[in-house]
Amino acid sequence: MASPGLLTAQSVRIKQARRLATRAFRRKTGRFLAEGPQAVREALEHRELVLEVYAEPSVATRHRDLRDLAAAADVPWFDVDRAGAEALSETVTSQGVVAVCSLVDVSLEQAVLPTARLVAAGFQVRDPGNVGTLIRTADAAGADAVVLSTESVDPHNPKAVRASVGSIFHLPITVDADLATAATAWRAQGLQVLAADGYGTTDLDTCIDDGTLAKPTVWLFGNEAHGLPDGFDAFVDHSVKVPIYGRAESLNLATAAAICLYASARAQRR
Amino acid sequence: MASPGLLTAQSVRIKQARRLATRAFRRKTGRFLAEGPQAVREALEHRELVLEVYAEPSVATRHRDLRDLAAAADVPWFDVDRAGAEALSETVTSQGVVAVCSLVDVSLEQAVLPTARLVAAGFQVRDPGNVGTLIRTADAAGADAVVLSTESVDPHNPKAVRASVGSIFHLPITVDADLATAATAWRAQGLQVLAADGYGTTDLDTCIDDGTLAKPTVWLFGNEAHGLPDGFDAFVDHSVKVPIYGRAESLNLATAAAICLYASARAQRR
Incomplete structure (x- = not known):
C-alpha cells in the first residue's frame, strides 16, 4: 500500500519522468534525468537547469545538503517510494534521487x-x-x-x-x-x-x-x-x-x- | 528440431562449458571461455591453451582460418546450433564461436x-x-x-x-x-x-x-x-x-x- 504523500511508480508524474529514458521524449520535452546524489548535487549547482527532484525520504535525510540546495533554488522536491525511485533509475539498484533537468547542449x-x-x-x-x-x-x-x-x-x-x-x-x-x-x-x-x-x-x-x-x-x-x-x-x-x-x-x-x-x-x- | 551432428543448448558438452561462466567452476576445471572470432584466433595462436572450439557452421565458413588453425593444432572442433552458441555467449548477440581454454594466470x-x-x-x-x-x-x-x-x-x-x-x-x-x-x-x-x-x-x-x-x-x-x-x-x-x-x-x-x-x-x- 502506498504511504500518503509519497509518489509511486504509478503516479502520473513518475510515469512521465520515466519516459525521459528515450531520446525522442527528451528532445520533445527538452528535459533529461540526472541520477544519484552526486549528479543531482552538480545539477543543483547550476540551478537554472533543474526543474524538479524526486527522492526517497531516506535520501533527503542522508543528503541534507541536496534538500537545502533545492530549497534555496526554489526547485520542487517530491518524495517517492522505493518502487517509484526504481522506476526512474537506469541502474539495478537505484540511488534514490533523480533530478529532472533542462537539456544542456548548446549550438x-x-x-x-x-x-x-x-x-x-x-x-x-x-x-x-x-x-x-x-x-x-x-x-x-x-x-x-x-x-x-x-x-x-x-x-x-x-x-x-x-x-x-x-x-x-x-x-x-x-x-x-x-x-x-x-x-x-x-x-x-x-x-x-x-x-x-x-x-x-x-x-x-x-x-x-x-x-x-x-x-x-x-x-x-x-x-x-x-x-x-x-x-x-x-x-x-x-x-x-x-x-x-x-x-x-x-x-x-x-x-x-x-x-x-x-x-x-x-x-x-x- | 536439432540438426544431426549439431550440438544444442541441451547437449551435455554445452551445459558443462556453459558453467565456465562462474569463477568456482573455472578454478575447479582450470578452464575458461574465450568468445568471438578475434579472441578465438588469438587463443589458437597459443595452441597449447585451447582445448576445444564450439562454432556455428556459418562461422567456420566465414572464418576459414580459425578452422585451419584448429586443425593444425589438433584442437577438437564442434559444430553447434544457434541456441547452443547463445548458451555459451556472454553477449546479447553471440558471435557464434567460443574456445574452451586453459587458464592463463601464472605465479x-x-x-x-x-x-x-x-x-x-x-x-x-x-x-x-x-x-x-x-x-x-x-x-x-x-x-x-x-x-x-x-x-x-x-x-x-x-x-x-x-x-x-x-x-x-x-x-x-x-x-x-x-x-x-x-x-x-x-x-x-x-x-x-x-x-x-x-x-x-x-x-x-x-x-x-x-x-x-x-x-x-x-x-x-x-x-x-x-x-x-x-x-x-x-x-x-x-x-x-x-x-x-x-x-x-x-x-x-x-x-x-x-x-x-x-x-x-x-x-x-x-
Whole structure:
C-alpha cells in the first residue's frame, strides 16, 4: 500500500519522468534525468537547469545538503517510494534521487569559441558509457568543449549521464554536429584538427616532440568499430596514432581519448 | 528440431562449458571461455591453451582460418546450433564461436621477472570491463605483466576476456596477489612502486619532469570506489595523482591507468 504523500511508480508524474529514458521524449520535452546524489548535487549547482527532484525520504535525510540546495533554488522536491525511485533509475539498484533537468547542449558556435584551446569531438560514438567517459575525460583534461557528431549517442542518455560523473554539467557540449564542415571552419579560424586513428600517418610521440601538440587543437575520435570514415583525412591537419608498444591490437575509444587529450593538456602547459 | 551432428543448448558438452561462466567452476576445471572470432584466433595462436572450439557452421565458413588453425593444432572442433552458441555467449548477440581454454594466470614470480620494466597492478578491481581494459591498455603500453590482487575480478571472467580484446593471451597475468607483500619484494629488487591516487602527494607531470618515470616501475591502481586502502603509502615509493586541469571530480580507473602507463612507456623510451 502506498504511504500518503509519497509518489509511486504509478503516479502520473513518475510515469512521465520515466519516459525521459528515450531520446525522442527528451528532445520533445527538452528535459533529461540526472541520477544519484552526486549528479543531482552538480545539477543543483547550476540551478537554472533543474526543474524538479524526486527522492526517497531516506535520501533527503542522508543528503541534507541536496534538500537545502533545492530549497534555496526554489526547485520542487517530491518524495517517492522505493518502487517509484526504481522506476526512474537506469541502474539495478537505484540511488534514490533523480533530478529532472533542462537539456544542456548548446549550438556549435556557443560550444567552440574562437578562443578555444582544446576540444574533444566524437564521430558516431555509439556506446553511452563511452560518450559519458569522453565528457568526463575531456573535462579532466581541461578541454573547452565536447562536440558530438550526428549518429552519436545522446549525452543526455541516462547511462551517458552516469558515466560522465557530473562532468556533463561542467563544459559546453554540442550534439548532431557535421564534423567535416565543422573541421573546415575550425581550421579557418586557426584551430588545428587532429584525428586519432590507429592507422595514422604520424604518431603521438612525434607530435609531442615537434611541438604540434602545443597548438590549439580539436581532437577527433572515431566510431568504436569503424573509426573515422575514409576520406576524412582531407578535413584534418594530421591523422595521429597512439603508439602500441606491446601486442595489443588497438586501444578502445575512451583509452585513446584519455591519452591524446592528456598529451595535449600537458603540451599546452609547458 | 536439432540438426544431426549439431550440438544444442541441451547437449551435455554445452551445459558443462556453459558453467565456465562462474569463477568456482573455472578454478575447479582450470578452464575458461574465450568468445568471438578475434579472441578465438588469438587463443589458437597459443595452441597449447585451447582445448576445444564450439562454432556455428556459418562461422567456420566465414572464418576459414580459425578452422585451419584448429586443425593444425589438433584442437577438437564442434559444430553447434544457434541456441547452443547463445548458451555459451556472454553477449546479447553471440558471435557464434567460443574456445574452451586453459587458464592463463601464472605465479607472481613467473609474471614479474627481475628484468621487468613496467608492470600494472590492480587492487580489488571489481568491474570485469575494467579488468579487461586494464590488461588491454597494459599490453598496448608494452607492460611486462599485469598483477591482480585478492578480491579483484577474475581476468577469465567472460566480460573481462571480452574487454581485453585478445590481450589476455599476450602478457603474463597473475591473480590473488597480496600487493603489500609484493610491493615490498619489488622495491627490494629495484623496481619502484607508484600508486595512482587522486589524493597523491606528487603529480604525474612532476614525475615525468624529474625523471622518476624513466625508472623500472610497478603502477598500482586502486578499487573503483575506494582506491587504495589507508596505510598503503607505507608500501610505495610515491603516491601520484593525475592532474585534473578542469572541473571533473576524478578520473575512472581505466582512464587513469591509460594516462599513467603511457606516460611511463614514453618516459622509458626517451
